Amino acid sequence: MEQEYIILLQKILVVLFSVTLFWKIIKHICGLLVIEKEPVTVLVTGAAGQIGYALLPMIARGVMLGPDQPVIIHMLDIEPAAEALNGVKMELIDAAFPLLKDVVATTDVVEACQGVNIAVMVGGFPRKEGMERKDVMSKNVSIYKAQASALEQHAAPDCKVLVVANPANTNALILKEFAPSIPEKNITCLTRLDHNRALGQISEKLNVHVSDVWNVIIWGNHSSTQYPDINHATVKTTNGEKSVRDAIANDNWLNTEFITTVQQRGATIIKARKLSSALSAASAACDHIRDWVLGTPKGTWVSMGVYSDGSYGIQPGIMYSFPVTCEKGQWSIVNGLKIDELSREKMDATAKELMDEKTLAYSCLIDD
Ligand SMILES: NC(=O)C1=CN([C@@H]2O[C@H](COP(=O)(O)OP(=O)(O)OC[C@H]3O[C@@H](n4cnc5c(N)ncnc54)[C@H](O)[C@@H]3O)[C@@H](O)[C@H]2O)C=CC1
Numbered sequence: 527m528e529q530e531y532i533i534l535l536q537k538i539l540v541v542l543f544s545v546t547l548f549w550k551i552i553k554h555i556c557g558l559l560v561i562e563k564e565p566v567t568v569l570v571t572g573a574a575g576q577i578g579y580a581l582l583p584m585i586a587r588g589v590m591l592g593p594d595q596p597v598i599i600h601m602l603d604i605e606p607a608a609e610a611l612n613g614v615k616m617e618l619i620d621a622a623f624p625l626l627k628d629v630v631a632t633t634d635v636v637e638a639c640q641g642v643n644i645a646v647m648v649g650g651f652p653r654k655e656g657m658e659r660k661d662v663m664s665k666n667v668s669i670y671k672a673q674a675s676a677l678e679q680h681a682a683p684d685c686k687v688l689v690v691a692n693p694a695n696t697n698a699l700i701l702k703e704f705a706p707s708i709p710e711k712n713i714t715c716l717t718r719l720d721h722n723r724a725l726g727q728i729s730e731k732l733n734v735h736v737s738d739v740w741n742v743i744i745w746g747n748h749s750s751t752q753y754p755d756i757n758h759a760t761v762k763t764t765n766g767e768k769s770v771r772d773a774i775a776n777d778n779w780l781n782t783e784f785i786t787t788v789q790q791r792g793a794t795i796i797k798a799r800k801l802s803s804a805l806s807a808a809s810a811a812c813d814h815i816r817d818w819v820l821g822t823p824k825g826t827w828v829s830m831g832v833y834s835d836g837s838y839g840i841q842p843g844i845m846y847s848f849p850v851t852c853e854k855g856q857w858s859i860v861n862g863l864k865i866d867e868l869s870r871e872k873m874d875a876t877a878k879e880l881m882d883e884k885t886l887a888y889s890c891l892i893d894d
């Protein structure tokens with residue numbers, strides 16, 4: 527009897543050993559069969575600055591393009607920042623990011639733009655306390671005129687461009703105008719930070735998690751005239767879903783304080799930090815590119831500054847933030863949303879500011 531038990535135990539051990547060995551072999555073969563994706567080359571301009579410092583590790587960790595997407599990072603800054611830029615390069619190497627295949631740190635715009643698939647344009651001068659974003663116009667638009675041609679000539683033909691530096695919409699417009707061969711659908715600007723700020727304010731007010739609120743909209747300019755619109759936004763509740771307006775049940779707050787808080791959030795951060803938003807801006811830039819490349823979840827949209835096609839009566843010729851969905855690397859404006867009178871007024875006011883900024887930008891370029 528004892529002998530039989532020993533034989534049975536031996537048999538069980540042999541089976542267990544064989545199964546483990548078989549599993550290990552299968553895993554090894556699968557590992558050999560998994561073909562690593564080709565790296566995507568991402569350019570970050572103004573890489574020695576504070577947004578750059580927050581953004582670069584996010585890109586290298588796969589936050590922007592996914593955890594299985596290798597990246598090559600090109601970093602551009604200007605000569606006075608060359609040493610700091612090199613320091614950032616050293617830190618990226620020291621961080622030993624598995625997805626990071628190469629890093630180029632340069633002050634040469636042609637080298638920086640070479641073969642770039644995604645360009646995140648952060649280079650420029652931030653505003654200081656008491657300034658409006660358009661006050662940095664004359665310094666920044668000329669950078670975007672100059673870098674437009676380098677991108678046009680040296681980046682990959684399907685390069686996707688995100689302009690972060692302020693005034694973001696008008697810098698993106700100038701880049702588009704001076705890089706006519708880049709498809710206009712490939713040039714965008716960042717209003718996702720404002721979109722995320724609006725989600726944050728609503729979730730705080732309702733005491734729900736931010737991921738339980740969706741479909742807010744930022745219309746227009748990344749400036750204090752932007753219109754954060756919650757008329758189509760939804761919140762998840764214990765018994766289903768509810769419109770944000772019904773859930774908050776305080777039109778006065780929604781139509782006044784909520785709007786100004788989001789419009790003024792950048793200035794409030796500058797007042798508190800003595801520096802403009804950096805970690806939230808970097809995170810929003812990752813959200814923008816990730817959704818653009820990998821798609822927006824079904825039934826939801828995000829806000830992106832894009833070249834107006836006349837949707838919602840917004841004249842073409844300006845970069846305006848609209849609600850968009852993304853699929854297969856392409857964004858499309860969400861059409862057919864009902865616009866009430868208050869929204870119409872605010873959407874037109876921010877469009878008018880963009881037209882004025884455009885005129886101012888061209889006058890700066892003539893003086894240049
Ligand atoms: N759209 C948005 O949501 C946000 C936009 N911003 C804007 O982003 C920009 C960058 O902000 P920070 O990183 O805080 O500023 P920062 O001053 O820390 O960094 C900017 C970097 O750009 C570099 N730079 C200047 N001219 C350049 C050129 N011609 N080519 C390449 N690099 C150049 C500077 O040397 C500096 O290293 C600012 O214009 C700021 O206003 C900031 C927060 C949010």
Ligand SMILES: O=C([O-])CC(=O)C(=O)O
Nearest residue numbers: 653659692792793802803
């Ligand atoms: O306010 C600024 O100057 C920086 C910025 O664009 C933001 O935080 O939204």
